[in-house]
Amino acid sequence: MLEKYLPQMEFESYEDFKANFKINVPNNFNFAFDVVDEWAKTDKSKMALVWVDGKGNRRDYTFADMALLSDKAACVLKRHGVGKGDRVMLMLKQRPEAWICFLALCKLGAICIPATYQLTPKDIVYRCNAAGVCSIISVDDGELIDHINKAAPDCKELKNIFYVSENPIEDSLPGRYDFKRELENEPVGAIERLTQNYDIMLMYFSSGTTGMPKMITHDFTYPLGHIITAKYWQNVKEDKLHLTMSDSGWAKFAWGKIYGQWICGATIVAYDNEKFDAKNTLETITSLGIYSFCAPPTVFRFLIKEDIAHYDFSSIKHCSIAGEPLNPEVWERFRELTGLTLCEGFGQTETPVILANYPWFDIRPGSTGKPSPLYDIDIVDENGKTCDDGIVGRIVVKNIDKCRPVGLIKEYYNDPEANAKAFKNGNYDTGDTAWRDGEGYFWFVGRSDDVIKCSGYRIGPFEVESALMTHKAVLECAVTAAPDPVRGQVVKATIVLARGYEASDVLKKELQDHVKHVTAPYKYPRIVEFVKELPKTISGKIKRADIRKCDEN
Numbered sequence: 001m002l003e004k005y006l007p008q009m010e011f012e013s014y015e016d017f018k019a020n021f022k023i024n025v026p027n028n029f030n031f032a033f034d035v036v037d038e039w040a041k042t043d044k045s046k047m048a049l050v051w052v053d054g055k056g057n058r059r060d061y062t063f064a065d066m067a068l069l070s071d072k073a074a075c076v077l078k079r080h081g082v083g084k085g086d087r088v089m090l091m092l093k094q095r096p097e098a099w100i101c102f103l104a105l106c107k108l109g110a111i112c113i114p115a116t117y118q119l120t121p122k123d124i125v126y127r128c129n130a131a132g133v134c135s136i137i138s139v140d141d142g143e144l145i146d147h148i149n150k151a152a153p154d155c156k157e158l159k160n161i162f163y164v165s166e167n168p169i170e171d172s173l174p175g176r177y178d179f180k181r182e183l184e185n186e187p188v189g190a191i192e193r194l195t196q197n198y199d200i201m202l203m204y205f206s207s208g209t210t211g212m213p214k215m216i217t218h219d220f221t222y223p224l225g226h227i228i229t230a231k232y233w234q235n236v237k238e239d240k241l242h243l244t245m246s247d248s249g250w251a252k253f254a255w256g257k258i259y260g261q262w263i264c265g266a267t268i269v270a271y272d273n274e275k276f277d278a279k280n281t282l283e284t285i286t287s288l289g290i291y292s293f294c295a296p297p298t299v300f301r302f303l304i305k306e307d308i309a310h311y312d313f314s315s316i317k318h319c320s321i322a323g324e325p326l327n328p329e330v331w332e333r334f335r336e337l338t339g340l341t342l343c344e345g346f347g348q349t350e351t352p353v354i355l356a357n358y359p360w361f362d363i364r365p366g367s368t369g370k371p372s373p374l375y376d377i378d379i380v381d382e383n384g385k386t387c388d389d390g391i392v393g394r395i396v397v398k399n400i401d402k403c404r405p406v407g408l409i410k411e412y413y414n415d416p417e418a419n420a421k422a423f424k425n426g427n428y429d430t431g432d433t434a435w436r437d438g439e440g441y442f443w444f445v446g447r448s449d450d451v452i453k454c455s456g457y458r459i460g461p462f463e464v465e466s467a468l469m470t471h472k473a474v475l476e477c478a479v480t481a482a483p484d485p486v487r488g489q490v491v492k493a494t495i496v497l498a499r500g501y502e503a504s505d506v507l508k509k510e511l512q513d514h515v516k517h518v519t520a521p522y523k524y525p526r527i528v529e530f531v532k533e534l535p536k537t538i539s540g541k542i543k544r545a546d547i548r549k550c551d552e553n
Contacts, residue, residue, distance in 0.1 A: 001035065001042075001265055002231070005224060009231075014360035014370060017232070021373035023224050023406050030195050031223040032070060032106035035263050040067035047267040050241065050288065051096050054273035054280050061096060063262075070103035072186045077104060079186075080135070080160050080177070084109035084194045087131045087203070091115050091138040091148075091249065094272035097164045097179065098248035101137055102258060106220075109195040113203045116249030117144050121151040127205055128155035131215060131413070137179060140165030149173075197221050200410065204251050204349045215413035216349050223259035225352040225407015228372050230260025233345045233356040235318035238265035240291035245271065245281075245299050251349035252323065256294050260352075266292075278302040282311045289315040296323030297330060298536065300342065301476050304333045305498065313338045320345060322353070324542065327462075327469040328365035344368050346444060348430060350409035350422075351375075354397065355442050366466065367441040368434070374405045379436050384425055392435045392445050392460070401426035433460070452481040454489050459523050461544070464491055467518035468525075471511060473501040478534050478542045482527050493525035494547055496534060503530035 002009060005024050011017040026034070039046055040063040049061040061069075082088060088110050092098035098114075105112040113131055115124075117139065124147060127133065133155065138148055140163045152158055162179035163169050169178040195201070201220045205213040234256065236242045244256025261268050271284055282303060285293065293316055300321060319334075322345045331342050345356035346368040354377060357369035371377040378386055379393040387393035400408065400423075408428060412418035422429050433445040445460035452459040461479035468477045475498040482492040495511070497503065508528040515524040535543040 001039065001263060002227070005227060005263070011360070014358055017358065017360060018371070018373045021228075023227060023374070025197070025221055025224060025406060027197065028193070028195065029197055029220055029224065030106060030193060031201075031220070031259060031262075032103040033193055035223070036063055036070070036103055037067045039063035039262070039265065046265070047239070048262065049096065049099060049268050049270055051094075051270040051272060052284060052288070053271075054277065054284075059096065061099075066099065066103060068188065069100045069183065070107060071188055071191060072183055073097075073100050073104035074107045074191045075189045076179070076182045076186045077110070077135070078108060078191075082108060082110050082135055082160075085199075086110045086135070087113055087133045088135045088137065089113040089115050089127065089131075089133045091117050091119070091136065091144060092164060093117055093139050093141075094248055094270045095139055095164055096270065097137070097183075098253075099258060099268075099270070100183075106195075106201060107191045107193075109199060111200050111203050113205075114249045114251075114253065115205070116247055117141060118249075119147065121147045124148060124151035125154045126212070128158055130205075131203060132157050134158065135160040135162065137162040137164065139163075140167075140169060195220050198410075200413075202254065203413065206349060214415055214418050217410045217413050218407075219410045221406050222254075222352075223263065225374065225405070226255065226260030227263055228260070228356075228374055229255055229345070229347075229353040230264050230266070232358055233343065233353050234260075234292055234294050234320045235343075235359070236261050236264050236266040236292050240266055241269050241288055242266045242292045243269040243271060243285065243288075243290050243294070245276075245295040252296075255322070255347070255352065276302070278306045282306060282308065285316070286311045286313065291315060292318045292320070294320040294322065297321060297326050298324070298476065298542065300326075300330050300334055304330065304337060305475060308337045313340065316340060319343065322346065326366065327466045329466070329469040331365040346432075346442070348432070350428075350430070351397075352407040355395075364441055366443065367437075368444045369442065370440050371442070374407065376405075377442075378427075379434060379442075380427075384427070387435070389436055389438045392433050395430045395432045395434050395442075397428040397430070399426055400428050452479075452489050452491055454481075454484075454487050454491060454522070459491060463519055464493065464515060464523050464525060467515045467523070468493060468495065468511060470518055471514050473497055473507060473511070475499075476534060476542075478544055478547055479525065480544050480547045484526075490526040491523060492527040492529065492547075494529045494531055494534060496531060 044064040046063050048063040048066050051059045160175050162177045164179045200217045202218040204216045230236045246252035319340045320343045326344045343357040345353045347353045354372050354375045355368045357363045376398040381393050434442050464479040468474050475496045477495045481489040484490040512524050535546040
């Protein structure tokens with residue numbers, strides 16, 4: 001499969017990789033037809049998906065199963081009026097139907113809008129009306145269904161709601177359907193290919209940390225950009241099991257649970273557990289014999305606090321990490337316990353992986369690696385001028401007006417202001433900050449909105465968090481800016497303590513002194529708050545914006 005898209009697959013060095021890697025983009029590429037259906041034709045027994053939950057249940061799906069089920073799902077949706085360009089929101093957790101519906105919508109040319117099941121009625125109304133959603137497909141979760149039903153009357157273009165449930169559903173309200181039963185009873189029909197490469201395939205809503213969520217659109221070539229993500233960063237292998245920890249509502253799903261992995265012919269693991277549990281995760285990894293594993297730093301922080309040395313990690317050959325910067329302390333401890341090296345990568349909902357630790361150079365703990373060959377990356381100042389090595393600036397993708405790289409955002413939908421801010425002078429501005437060292441390694445600092453400005457100093461939250469994480473009392477932490485009438489902002493650390501430690505003024509002072517000794521003294525947290533848990537997305541990313549909002553109120 002890969003040879004259809006890569007004129008050269010193996011490289012002798014990073015320099016060779018950077019200079020000579022290319023992707024052949026076919027005319028009218030459609031991931032569902034050209035990858036999944038083609039694998040099904042090539043080998044009817046080839047495994048595509050292994051679904052497991054936290055209770056020991058398992059279901060296996062071949063590519064032939066996925067091809068058939070997605071055809072049937074496309075016919076179901078088409079019969080209910082869904083066609084090319086229509087917007088369909090998916091709230092499917094990690095049910096197999098998430099993959100089936102991603103493919104079905106791709107075949108129809110309808111726009112897939114993944115969403116987390118954590119949305120409130122207000123969130124659902126906003127997304128439906130902003131995107132013009134005509135249908136919602138959701139798991140049969142009591143609270144979630146209640147939220148959808150409350151939102152539905154205010155969703156102007158919403159016509160259909162499909163429920164996915166293990167048990168038959170009876171709903172007398174018009175426009176409500178039992179998706180599983182309809183899928184089972186639907187005859188297989190032909191689906192005409194109607195899409196063009198430039199059509200919108202996928203739409204994600206941003207996290208909305210600086211205002212209302214923006215609509216990030218990707219065209220039908222987007223999956224090809226994740227060949228780099230899967231093959232060269234996550235190191236997935238054909239017919240081997242790959243697990244990325246992510247709910248289907250987040251962009252990490254597109255990064256690690258469908259596109260690049262299936263192009264490479266890997267078997268994806270759907271770990272459908274309602275709530276993260278470190279012990280159950282370890283048992284799942286070892287019992288299945290996972291080959292490659294990817295998760296956010298939060299997951300690894302909890303794994304290393306379990307009795308990890310008693311689990312057999314011999315099947316795992318590669319671990320990657322993304323979603324947030326990786327603290328060197330976690331990197332070192334995980335390698336000590338497992339012998340495995342964590343390979344950090346960086347990208348956004350707007351992109352595939354654009355910076356990563358690739359196999360041709362040594363990893364430096366804390367560095368997010370070097371640029372992808374698909375992307376011309378630079379660090380620039382406020383005037384767009386290239387920063388010298390060691391100087392913090394904004395991460396930009398250069399020269400996209402001359403050659404737009406595969407996988408880059410198409411546009412922010414219906415948002416001229418956001419487009420003008422992100423796309424300027426022929427570049428794409430990520431809004432994230434970093435610095436580059438003299439050997440070309442990039443070191444992430446944070447979102448430009450996260451940088452703390454205290455008494456004239458600019459402090460990146462990640463460097464303070466990394467210092468705190470080297471103290472044995474700290475399980476995890478989030479560093480944010482807190483308003484201060486004298487200094488403008490001060491550093492605040494919100495900390496979850498490890499087992500055996502209790503919050504006290506003495507421990508607070510000890511942690512402040514610890515930071516002063518590990519990093520520059522002016523960066524120490526003047527405010528320390530101890531909490532039982534940090535606010536997080538379902539994918540495990542810390543929601544620093546929620547902490548800031550509490551401080552501002």
